[in-house]
Amino acid sequence: MNAMRDVRSVRIEIAGGALQSVFDECDRYDSNETGGRMVGHFALVRNTLVVRARGVIEPGPKARRTRTSFFQDGDYQTEVFRRIEAEDPTIEHLGNWHTHHVNGYPNLSGGDVATYRRIVNHDLHNLDFFYALLVTSRREGRADLDRYTVRHYLLFRGDEEVYEVDARNVRITDEATIWPRDVAVTEDRLQSDVGQRRLAVAVRAHDQRILEVIYPSLKPRLSARSETFFWKGPIALVDGTEAELRVVEVEDEEKLAYYPRVNPASAESGSLCEVPFRSASEAVRALESGLNRAIYKSAVGSES
Ligand SMILES: [Zn+2]
Structure with missing residues (x-):
């Protein structure tokens, strides 16, 4: 039933281009929260869940942002997801990313966790896990993929726990980014x-x-x-x-x-x-x- 019950460890592989577009979005909204959807693939390698984030769907033109809250434009994101799916039927919505670097809160909020729990336990949610990437601070004087600090979390269906993935188990890859499309x-x-x-x-x-x-x-x-x-x-x-x-x-x-x-x-x-x-x-x-x-x-x- 729940294939995730055998998972003993988690590894995150994120395409450098996808992370770059997360940071570009943070640069654009440096006083309000923002975020987006993470898409890609996953695999169970023995007892390790490998989450391969290959793209980021931007929040869309109707997204609403404040210093402490953020709502995405779901219609836009669904439209984009369908486009990606037409070319790659194996694509999955792995989870979401959002930022707290603007409000200084270094962890997921109670509201974030409640939302993610609701999603991962929903009947219509395709996967038995939910991946959340959180941008926690800007690193002054650093460039490119070093300019923000991020944390990675995983939630599982039927499991109350929020698991943070250790930085040693996160790898940035040079795989091509699925979305945003190569512009x-x-x-x-x-x-x-x-x-x-x-x-x-x-x-x-x-x-x-x-x-x-x-x-x-x-x-x-x-x-x-x-x-x-x-x-x-x-x-x-x-x-x-x-x-x-x-x-x-x-x-x-x-x-x-x-x-x-x-x-x-x-x-x-x-x-x-x-x-x-x-x-x-x-x-x-x-x-x-x-x-x-x-x-x-x-x-x-x-x-x-
Ligand atoms: Zn939050």
């Missing part, structure tokens, strides 16, 4: 362009990963003439029409800001186009719901 093509292009600024590249690559799932019709572009970076393409609206969208990146006091533009323009879209957004995906989402709201309002108005 090298886009990134190479972006990097060879304006300024080579790391922040810009990280924000764009992150945006591109979200946009290519939710709004595949929007494509990244670079204007050779003005050296401006933008996304462009049609989005479908609730009444079946399409709006031609453009999100332009602007450098604003060392920070990047994103302004949406829409054709045909309307009063509703006009006001949304004046506010800067922190990312292109946020801008697209705001504009899409603004335009749909306007369509809905005018439909309701014409009926009365």
Whole structure:
């Protein structure tokens, strides 16, 4: 029944690229909690459970974050998981990762443990274990895979205990990362362009990963003439029409800001186009719901 009852030890193998994308996400949200899903494979080698984390599904554009709490965008993550599964039917949702480095709490909270217990004991949970990676602190002056400290935990179905995996049983591998998808093509292009600024590249690559799932019709572009970076393409609206969208990146006091533009323009879209957004995906989402709201309002108005 429960294959995990013979487990005597646990080994974690995590792809370096997956850990890198965890740390990139921590860099982006340095005052609020954030996290994501860990995907990969596992094996029972004699009495050792080997957990092979090969990818990380980002929290998604509707994720909600505060200093002490974090809720993921489940719809987005399910959509991504289906895409990965279509190419690799053996892929498993191994667990979650999240961060406490912003609130200084060095361990899983009572709430974290309660949530994980609920998941691992759920009938619909595929595996008899749940893997949790926790980022506990930032290491000043360190780079790359040394820039944060992490802890690894395992919970098992029907077992109240929370097991921490000793650092000696954790290995970082150079296996290819399953997700985020290799964005090298886009990134190479972006990097060879304006300024080579790391922040810009990280924000764009992150945006591109979200946009290519939710709004595949929007494509990244670079204007050779003005050296401006933008996304462009049609989005479908609730009444079946399409709006031609453009999100332009602007450098604003060392920070990047994103302004949406829409054709045909309307009063509703006009006001949304004046506010800067922190990312292109946020801008697209705001504009899409603004335009749909306007369509809905005018439909309701014409009926009365
Ligand atoms: Zn927590």
